[in-house]
Amino acid sequence: MKILLIGYGKMGQTIAALASAAGHEIVGIVDHQASDSKIADFTPDQVDAAIEFTHPESAFENVAACLRQGLPVVCGSTGWLHRFEEAQQLVADTNGALFYASNYSVGVNLFFHFNEYIAAKMNQFAASYDVQLTEVHHTQKVDQPSGTALTAAQGILAHFPSKTTWRNAPAQAPEELAVLSERRGDVVGIHEVRYASTADTITLRHEAHSREGFAQGALLAAGWLPGRHGVFGMNDLLGL
Numbered sequence: 001m002k003i004l005l006i007g008y009g010k011m012g013q014t015i016a017a018l019a020s021a022a023g024h025e026i027v028g029i030v031d032h033q034a035s036d037s038k039i040a041d042f043t044p045d046q047v048d049a050a051i052e053f054t055h056p057e058s059a060f061e062n063v064a065a066c067l068r069q070g071l072p073v074v075c076g077s078t079g080w081l082h083r084f085e086e087a088q089q090l091v092a093d094t095n096g097a098l099f100y101a102s103n104y105s106v107g108v109n110l111f112f113h114f115n116e117y118i119a120a121k122m123n124q125f126a127a128s129y130d131v132q133l134t135e136v137h138h139t140q141k142v143d144q145p146s147g148t149a150l151t152a153a154q155g156i157l158a159h160f161p162s163k164t165t166w167r168n169a170p171a172q173a174p175e176e177l178a179v180l181s182e183r184r185g186d187v188v189g190i191h192e193v194r195y196a197s198t199a200d201t202i203t204l205r206h207e208a209h210s211r212e213g214f215a216q217g218a219l220l221a222a223g224w225l226p227g228r229h230g231v232f233g234m235n236d237l238l239g240l
């Protein structure tokens, strides 16, 4: 597979290493510091898929540039969902292909699935149990709460109707889901959903040990996307 990497930080470099080991070709790197290349320098005959892991403030423009160039794009940057509808419209206008996941690891996507199942079960016991979400990441992370925590929060709100909104702080009303963020050292990513009653606590937890799971998932998505048209996510890829 011929890959254009957009963003050559922690994720870009992890993807490059795994891609090269798997025999894929990195045909270009677009990054603030690591290269002078631009997305507009690349055409669909040179690139099977672009993989974008940059920054919340640059993700939409990078995705848009890929779509305008006719490049299928796998985007992992978080914190830009306020522009997601614009991206969807651009995909439709260009007959393009966009893959987005707040978290590309297979384990986290199983966690999302279990989270929804547990929320639906626990709804029957909502009078006794309160639920809260916590996420812990490294101190370089700029967005808060994490994209993964937002996806998990949406899963709870959809299946545990006693919670109708979320707040990135301790809840101030029973219908608010507290989504608590902590930034500590070089933690790769910990997400935890906790249902607590006066009698006991039930916890669903995912802890990433490295960035390889995210990178493997992004490469899987990049292999799957070419030839498809539309907006896709991990449920399409994994059939969850």
Ligand SMILES: NC(=O)C1=CN([C@@H]2O[C@H](COP(=O)(O)OP(=O)(O)OC[C@H]3O[C@@H](n4cnc5c(N)ncnc54)[C@H](OP(=O)(O)O)[C@@H]3O)[C@@H](O)[C@H]2O)C=CC1
Pocket: 006, 007, 008, 009, 010, 011, 012, 030, 031, 032, 033, 053, 054, 055, 056, 058, 062, 075, 076, 077, 078, 079, 101, 102, 103, 104, 105, 143, 214
């Ligand atoms: N969906 C998922 O599974 C995962 C998502 N992420 C998300 O991916 C994003 C990147 O994470 P990570 O690699 O850890 O971050 P890093 O800060 O380590 O790397 C980002 C890189 O992108 C560069 N960059 C910033 N803006 C642009 C731009 N406009 N064009 C090209 N390059 C740019 C940065 O350069 P400079 O430093 O010079 O600004 C840096 O080299 C974050 O939003 C993070 O939340 C992370 C892990 C997994």
Ligand SMILES: O=C(O)C1=N[C@H](C(=O)O)C[C@H](O)C1
Pocket: 078, 102, 103, 137, 141, 145, 146, 147, 148, 149, 188, 189, 190
């Ligand atoms: O910035 C990170 O590092 C991560 N970001 C993603 C998120 O916001 O959920 C995924 C993962 O947790 C690592």
